[in-house]
Structures are given as C-alpha cells and as structure tokens.
Amino acid sequence: MNTMTSIEQMKKHHLQMKQAFNRNPMPTIDARVDKLVRLKAALISYSDNICQAMNQDYGRRSVQDTLMADILPCVANIDYSIDMLSDWMSPSVRHPSALLASSHVEVIYQPKGVVGIVTPWNFPIMLSVGPLIGAIAAGNRAMIKMSEFTPATNQVLAIMLASVFDIDEVIVVEGEADVSSQFTALAFDHLLFTGSTAVGRLVMRAAADNLTPVTLELGGKSPVIVADDVSMELAVERIIYGKSLNNGQVCVAPDYVLVPEQQKDAFIAEYKKQYQTLFVDGVDSENLTSVANDRQFQRISSLLNSEIEAGTRVEPCHENRIDAGQHRLVTHLVVEPKLTASIMEEEIFGPLLPVIGYTDIEQAIAIVNSKPRPLALYLMSFNVDLQTRIKTTIHSGGMCINDCVFHLAVDDAPFGGIGESGQGNYHGKEGFTTFSHAKTVMTSGKDHPIKLLFETGDNNFKSQVLSLLGK
The missing domain is CATH 3.40.605.10 (Aldehyde Dehydrogenase; Chain A, domain 1)
Known part of the structure; x- marks a missing residue:
C-alpha cells in the first residue's frame, strides 16, 4: 500500500x-x-x-x-x-x-x-x-x-x-x-x-x-440570483439538487439565494415541498448525507443558533430536522439574515441556505458585488439580456444559467476560481x-537573415525591418 x-x-x-x-x-x-x-x-x-x-x-x-x-x-x-x-x-x-x-x-x-x-x-x-x-x-x-x-x-x-x-x-x-x-x-x-x-x-x-x-x-459564497421571469417551481428544482448534494458540503454549492421580494414566500413554500419529496424521512432518509464530522456539525450549528438567537426567521425543510448524535441536519432556510451576519460573511459549506428578497435587479447585483468574487455564480432566468449582463459584468470562477453545480462535471471546460x-x-x-x-522551441536553418541587420551599409532586409517602424 x-x-x-x-x-x-x-x-x-x-x-x-x-x-x-x-x-x-x-x-x-x-x-x-x-x-x-x-x-x-x-x-x-x-x-x-x-x-x-x-x-x-x-x-x-x-x-x-x-x-x-x-x-x-x-x-x-x-x-x-x-x-x-x-x-x-x-x-x-x-x-x-x-x-x-x-x-x-x-x-x-x-x-x-x-x-x-x-x-x-x-x-x-x-x-x-x-x-x-x-x-x-x-x-x-x-x-x-x-x-x-x-x-x-x-x-x-x-x-x-x-x-x-x-x-x-x-x-x-x-x-x-x-x-x-x-x-x-x-x-x-x-x-x-x-x-x-x-x-x-x-x-x-x-x-x-x-x-x-x-x-x-x-470556495466562497456562491450566490443564486432568481429573476422575476422564472417560476418558483423551476427555480427550486434547479437549486435544490446542488444544495442537497453531499448535504451542501460542496465548494460550489448555492450559498445564498436572492429572490424577488414578492415571490420570497412562494420560493420558501416550494423549496420545503420539493425537499420533503426528495428526503421523505428527514434526517432519517437513507439518501441524506451526514455533516462529515462533529467539528463541522458544531460549526454549522453555531451559524444556525446565532440566527435563531438574533430572531431571524428560520424554516427547517422537514419537521424531522436534526440528529445531533449522528451529526445529521436537514436543509434550513434562513430568511433575511443581516448582510453583516456571520452566515452572510463565511462560506456555509453545509445545509443552511439564506434567502434574501430584493426589490429590483440592481439591488441583487449590488449585494453580489459587495462580497469577494465567488467560485460559482448562478442565475435563474430566461431573459437573454439579463443573462448577458450577469455573465459578462459579475466576476466568478464559473457560472450556470438555469442550473447549478453541474458545470463542475463538464470535461471540456476549465474549472477554477478568481x-x-x-x-x-x-x-x-x-x-x-x-x-x-x-516550451517555445525555435529552429533556424543554415540561412539566417538576422546577420544582415549588423552589416554596414544598407540592404533590402534592413529596409524591410525599418519599414515596420515607418522609416
């Protein structure tokens, strides 16, 4: 071995x-x-x-x-x-x-x-x-x-x-x-x-x-921008698999979601509905991966408890939500945490998902740009103009439009951060x-015109070279 x-x-x-x-x-x-x-x-x-x-x-x-x-x-x-x-x-x-x-x-x-x-x-x-x-x-x-x-x-x-x-x-x-x-x-x-x-x-x-x-x-805090032209059903469908993979312990997992204010509650309800379909028994579901070890579980629990103590709205995605002894936790939606809170400053790397409402797309873009450049950026929108604007003006290591995480699986494309x-x-x-x-390798043969540059007097090669300078 x-x-x-x-x-x-x-x-x-x-x-x-x-x-x-x-x-x-x-x-x-x-x-x-x-x-x-x-x-x-x-x-x-x-x-x-x-x-x-x-x-x-x-x-x-x-x-x-x-x-x-x-x-x-x-x-x-x-x-x-x-x-x-x-x-x-x-x-x-x-x-x-x-x-x-x-x-x-x-x-x-x-x-x-x-x-x-x-x-x-x-x-x-x-x-x-x-x-x-x-x-x-x-x-x-x-x-x-x-x-x-x-x-x-x-x-x-x-x-x-x-x-x-x-x-x-x-x-x-x-x-x-x-x-x-x-x-x-x-x-x-x-x-x-x-x-x-x-x-x-x-x-x-x-x-x-x-x-x-x-x-x-x-890693970093990989954001999801949900635009107002997509259904919450589709947005959740495309986000939930990426967030649930390895129970959120993925460097490109969606770290927080920006959703139109008027659709925020619909997003939360849809997320919980789809989650309970995927993980029927909550923390007892066979397909739910545990938080990897006690150290990571305590870190995630600390982020969650800080928000609960601060009075932030927290929505567990299943009533059978926690098994501390086995360090198992279902996804918890953390609604409108302060942008300066630890959960919005640190990479979460686990089953917590902040959900933040925005009033217009400029506000959403400003929130993303206020943070360090993320490893991944996700946009849920079929608006071509918005797609072009987001993919060309916001920096990130990689990006998915109407998908998330799975750009990592594309063999014929680079993966990396910024x-x-x-x-x-x-x-x-x-x-x-x-x-x-x-390694650049230059091979020259028996004839080499460079020597003509060093000859006294004028010659055609010198003239050609000087012509490049407008002489």
Whole structure:
C-alpha cells in the first residue's frame, strides 16, 4: 500500500520521485494512456469499497453522492482525456515574426515533474483522483496529501492506487497539520490545493519559498440570483439538487439565494415541498448525507443558533430536522439574515441556505458585488439580456444559467476560481496545460537573415525591418 505519514519518509520519497522522473522525463502517449486505462478499471473495481469507506468516515454518506459526485466524474474525465491526449500532446505550430521568417517555431508540452495534490474531506476521491488524471495525462508523477478526516477512504484509495502505479509514480500521504505544512513546503514542480481561502493563503506562502507554481481551488459564497421571469417551481428544482448534494458540503454549492421580494414566500413554500419529496424521512432518509464530522456539525450549528438567537426567521425543510448524535441536519432556510451576519460573511459549506428578497435587479447585483468574487455564480432566468449582463459584468470562477453545480462535471471546460475563490484551473485541456510546461522551441536553418541587420551599409532586409517602424 503506497501510503506514508512520517515527515522524514515523505521528504525522502519526494527526492526519490524527482530522481525517478529525471530518468524518464517524457513518458510516451502509450505509457500515459495505459496508466489512465488501469486507473479507470481500478476505480470501477473499487467503487463498492470506496462507498463503504466514505460511509464509515461520514457516519452516513449517501451511496448516490459517492457514485455520482466522486467516482463517475473521474471515470468520465479519464475517457475524455484518453480521447484527447494525442491532440493535447501535439506541438503547437506558431508564426515567427518578420525578423525570423526563415525559422520554425513550435510550442511543446513537457511534464513539469513531481506534482503535489492537497485534498479536502468533502470529495476525497474526485478531488484527489481528478487532479491526478490531469497530472498523469501530462506525464507527471504525484504525491497526494489526504485529509485526516477521511481515514477509511484514504486507506482504500492508497490500496487502489498501489494496484495501478509504482511507488515512485504515485504516493498517498496522511497526517495532520504538521504533515500538511511540511508537505506544502516541499519543492514540488506544481502544487494544487483544494480547500478554504484561509488555508490557501498559508499554502501559497509555503510554496513561495521554492517558487512552486500553485493552483488554488478555494470556495466562497456562491450566490443564486432568481429573476422575476422564472417560476418558483423551476427555480427550486434547479437549486435544490446542488444544495442537497453531499448535504451542501460542496465548494460550489448555492450559498445564498436572492429572490424577488414578492415571490420570497412562494420560493420558501416550494423549496420545503420539493425537499420533503426528495428526503421523505428527514434526517432519517437513507439518501441524506451526514455533516462529515462533529467539528463541522458544531460549526454549522453555531451559524444556525446565532440566527435563531438574533430572531431571524428560520424554516427547517422537514419537521424531522436534526440528529445531533449522528451529526445529521436537514436543509434550513434562513430568511433575511443581516448582510453583516456571520452566515452572510463565511462560506456555509453545509445545509443552511439564506434567502434574501430584493426589490429590483440592481439591488441583487449590488449585494453580489459587495462580497469577494465567488467560485460559482448562478442565475435563474430566461431573459437573454439579463443573462448577458450577469455573465459578462459579475466576476466568478464559473457560472450556470438555469442550473447549478453541474458545470463542475463538464470535461471540456476549465474549472477554477478568481480572487479569493482561487487561482488557476484544471479539468480537460486546461488540466493538461496546468501540469505541463509550454516550451517555445525555435529552429533556424543554415540561412539566417538576422546577420544582415549588423552589416554596414544598407540592404533590402534592413529596409524591410525599418519599414515596420515607418522609416
């Protein structure tokens, strides 16, 4: 099983992995495809074990959540990467300037080397194997730091990856904060971190000492703007699945909803109605995922209790709403919290959903723009002019119109944040280029006109060059 927890072991293995990469710095396409094919087979073979392990780590993790949000996206990503890898690896021919017209210019894509991947607890398979797919497609080796909050899943993942990769190709690292800080301080050739904005800042500082390029996949408060031209039935239908996936413990989950004031109560009634259809038994529903651990449950409970104590209207979506012993909670709609309250300042990352009424679209836009740029932005509207305005004037990492969350599953499009929600991106071709070095290669032949620039007197080449300056 390719796993380790010792800091000294980790440092030693990092060095050995870099040495192994130097012995084979440009794996062939056949070698990369073979690894991806075997990784896909392993994911499918170990899917039951992964579901059981994640259920153990969470207390209860919906099998549907694990299959649909952890395993299936990785399988689809592998298929797409294999289909496109030949195109991605092909040199890109570029056009030289007039000065260098006799030369040939191309951009080749070299593997960066050893990639570090830091994985959170909410989707430990998708957020470890997903980046790994891009790293392997680009020809790299990888060390994966897993969360200490998913020990059972970490063990299954380590065993699964050991069935596919040699120990100097991919390794799983476990450990708490001390191991994490030492991991991010290693001289990786690229580091990808998924987690909170606060920890992302620490990761970037640690990587800076080694000038390690960093991709940060963070979070933030992803808003939903519900316009006045859509029915509340449709708006709720498109929001509720994204908010219920993993019980809201998703970096792109809808974090708060802005709805026309006159339709606010209709939205709340419709949300509760649809929720009770999806989760018939409330917290006892088999398909409802638990809040991952007691620490997260206490954090969510604190946000909720603060609003209750402040007298804010709170609407549980089911009367069987809480099981503290099993850290289970149904979605609670928090109606009109103060914009300065903690629930409107912190990323919720759980089953609480603030609902805020607005009188006109300008007010809704102003609320979104008053907060840091989010990882995702959602608009429920069929008004083409409004769609154009929102998608072009409000910044966010990504966006869905009349949908939410599932842009994350698009293989042929980049995923990433902006500002406090992250930097850089991966998935698809962007994943390949993130983990590759784009190297410009200029090849010149026996004849080279540049020497004519340095000859005394005038000549045709000098005249042509000076003509570019209007001389």
